[in-house]
Amino acid sequence: MLLLLWSPIQAAEVTGAWARATAPHQDTAAIYLVIHSDKPTKLIGAETAAADMAMLHRTARSGGMSDMQDVEAVDIPAHGTAAFSPGGMHIMLMGLKHGLAAGDSVDLTLSFADGERLRLAVPVQPIRAAGPPGVR
Amino acid sequence: MTRTGLLAACAAVGVLAALGTGVLLERARAPQGPPQIGGPFALTDGDGRPVTEASYAGKWRLIYFGYTHCPDACPTTLSKLGAALDRLAPAERTGIRVLFVTVDPARDTPAIMHDYAHAFGPEFTGLTGSVQALAPMLDEFHVYARRHDLAHGDYAMDHSSIIYVMAPDGAFTGLLDDALSPDEMARRLRGFGA
Numbered sequence: 001m002l003l004l005l006w007s008p009i010q011a012a013e014v015t016g017a018w019a020r021a022t023a024p025h026q027d028t029a030a031i032y033l034v035i036h037s038d039k040p041t042k043l044i045g046a047e048t049a050a051a052d053m054a055m056l057h058r059t060a061r062s063g064g065m066s067d068m069q070d071v072e073a074v075d076i077p078a079h080g081t082a083a084f085s086p087g088g089m090h091i092m093l094m095g096l097k098h099g100l101a102a103g104d105s106v107d108l109t110l111s112f113a114d115g116e117r118l119r120l121a122v123p124v125q126p127i128r129a130a131g132p133p134g135v136r
Numbered sequence: 137m138t139r140t141g142l143l144a145a146c147a148a149v150g151v152l153a154a155l156g157t158g159v160l161l162e163r164a165r166a167p168q169g170p171p172q173i174g175g176p177f178a179l180t181d182g183d184g185r186p187v188t189e190a191s192y193a194g195k196w197r198l199i200y201f202g203y204t205h206c207p208d209a210c211p212t213t214l215s216k217l218g219a220a221l222d223r224l225a226p227a228e229r230t231g232i233r234v235l236f237v238t239v240d241p242a243r244d245t246p247a248i249m250h251d252y253a254h255a256f257g258p259e260f261t262g263l264t265g266s267v268q269a270l271a272p273m274l275d276e277f278h279v280y281a282r283r284h285d286l287a288h289g290d291y292a293m294d295h296s297s298i299i300y301v302m303a304p305d306g307a308f309t310g311l312l313d314d315a316l317s318p319d320e321m322a323r324r325l326r327g328f329g330a
Contacts, residue, residue, distance in 0.1 A: 020211055023255035025248045028207035053287065059208045061315065066209040066297035068284050086212040087315060093207065094290055127255055128215045128222075130318070 010116060012037045012076070017122045018132035019106055020086075022099045029100055030057075030090035031108060031122050032132075035074075035082045042113035043074040043082065050106045052095030059087055073113065086130075102126040173300065173308040174199075175276035179237070179265040182250025187263065189306055196232045196330040197302040198312070201279045201295060203240035204252045209297045210236075213314040217299065218257040220321035224330075231304070232330055234260045239281035239295045241270055301328055 017033035029051070035043060046054040056071040071089060076082045084090050091108070100106065104124040111117050123133055174189075181187045198217060202210035214236065221229050236253045238244035241264050244252075249262025264270075274281060281295040299312035299321075309328050312321050 020215065023204070023211070023253075024251035026204055026211070026252060028205050030208040030211075053290075057207070061209075061297065064296055064298035064311070064313070065280055065294070066314075067294045068292045087209060090208050094286065095288075127211070128218050130216075130219065 010118060011039045012041055012110070012112060012116060012118055014110070014118060014120050016132040017108075017120060018125045018129070019093075019100055019122050020129060021102045021104075021124050021127040022096065023127060024099065026099065027094075027096045029093045029096055030086070031093065031106065032084045032086060032090055033120075033122070034084070035076055035110070036080075037076045038079060040078045040080075041076050041116065043076065043110060044072075044113050045111040046091045047109045047111070048093065048106055050097055050100075051093035052097075053093070054108070055092045055094065056089070057092040058089045061087060100124045102129075173277060174302055174306065175272070177269075177273040177276070179263040179269055179273065180246050182246050182253060182262045184246045192233050192235070193306065194231075194304050196304055196325075196328075197235055197300075197306075198232060198325075199235045199237060199277070199300040199302060200298075201237045201239050201274070201277070201281065202297070203238050203293050203295070204244050204248055205240065205292065207292075209295075209314065213297060213299070214253075214256040214260070216314070216316070216318050216321060217312075218260070219318035220325065221257060221259055223318060223322035224325065228326075228330065229259060232259055232325075235263055236260060237263045237270070237273065239270075239274070239279065240293050241265060241267055301325070301330070303329075 013036045014033050019029050019031045022029050048054050058069045058071050060067045060069050074082045102124055105121040108122050109117055109119045176189050178188050217234060244264050246264055249264050253260040253262035279296045281293055284292045284294050286292055297314045301309045303309045312324060
């Protein structure tokens with residue numbers, strides 16, 4: 001269940017957020033989600049108490065290579081979406097305070113250029129999961 | 137190499153060319169004939185035992201190079217591979233080993249590789265070794281791996297993200313793109329004869 005803490009002025013909404021459970025010793029993780037916005041907006045960062053660092057990141061895949069790229073910001077057009085999904089853009093967590101187990105949730109705050117902040121609880125899915133709860 | 141193997145190797149050249157990996161292709165091409173992918177290795181498994189390619193003789197080997205601090209590509213690919221194996225019959229699965237080989241030996245000890253690999257399924261084995269022990273294998277498989285420094289002294293690894301399918305006799309048989317769905321991976325594994 002995705003918990004959204006709304007304030008009336010918020011234009012952005014998040015659906016399908018999830019993180020994959022970590023393997024033993026793994027101190028990194030990725031959060032996947034889709035941001036929808038009524039008005040043009042720009043995602044500029046993410047924060048969580050679950051890790052030392054949360055960064056917008058992209059796994060750039062080409063020719064069988066996987067390169068890690070920093071993402072400064074993500075523009076979302078009016079009535080548009082930005083999708084963060086496995087093997088693509090993700091919110092990278094570095095230095096996890098403890099491993100993520102299926103059934104846990106990660107408290108995440110997204111920051112937008114206009115000052116909007118969106119706080120959500122991200123469900124942790126089993127390590128073999130392909131997507132958020134309800135997706136097999 | 138069997139005729140099937142040769143065809144698969146030719147197909148692999150096509151895949152590599154289509155993927156635009158000019159360097160990989162150049163390095164994969166032998167002076168004449170099909171590309172040479174794979175070869176002997178001497179590494180350490182998750183139980184700390186020395187292993188070579190002969191340790192897995194008679195098994196299909198699905199080889200993936202990555203590292204345990206990998207936030208996205210490795211867990212995504214390994215979980216899909218595990219889901220693909222779930223789609224195979226028990227008799228098919230028992231003939232398959234997944235070898236997860238680290239490109240980050242400085243951090244990935246045998247104990248860490250053991251626990252990490254097993255989290256994805258019973259067929260998964262983690263292999264590590266010294267930089268000197270890993271270098272020939274990375275070369276034989278034409279693997280690209282480069283340290284990518286992040287803030288606070290931490291680092292990630294940019295690396296090849298593709299699954300190598302080796303037949304029970306050790307011959308390179310084909311590649312599985314990491315973007316394939318588990319259904320498609322399972323279908324192709326059956327197609328290879330695994």
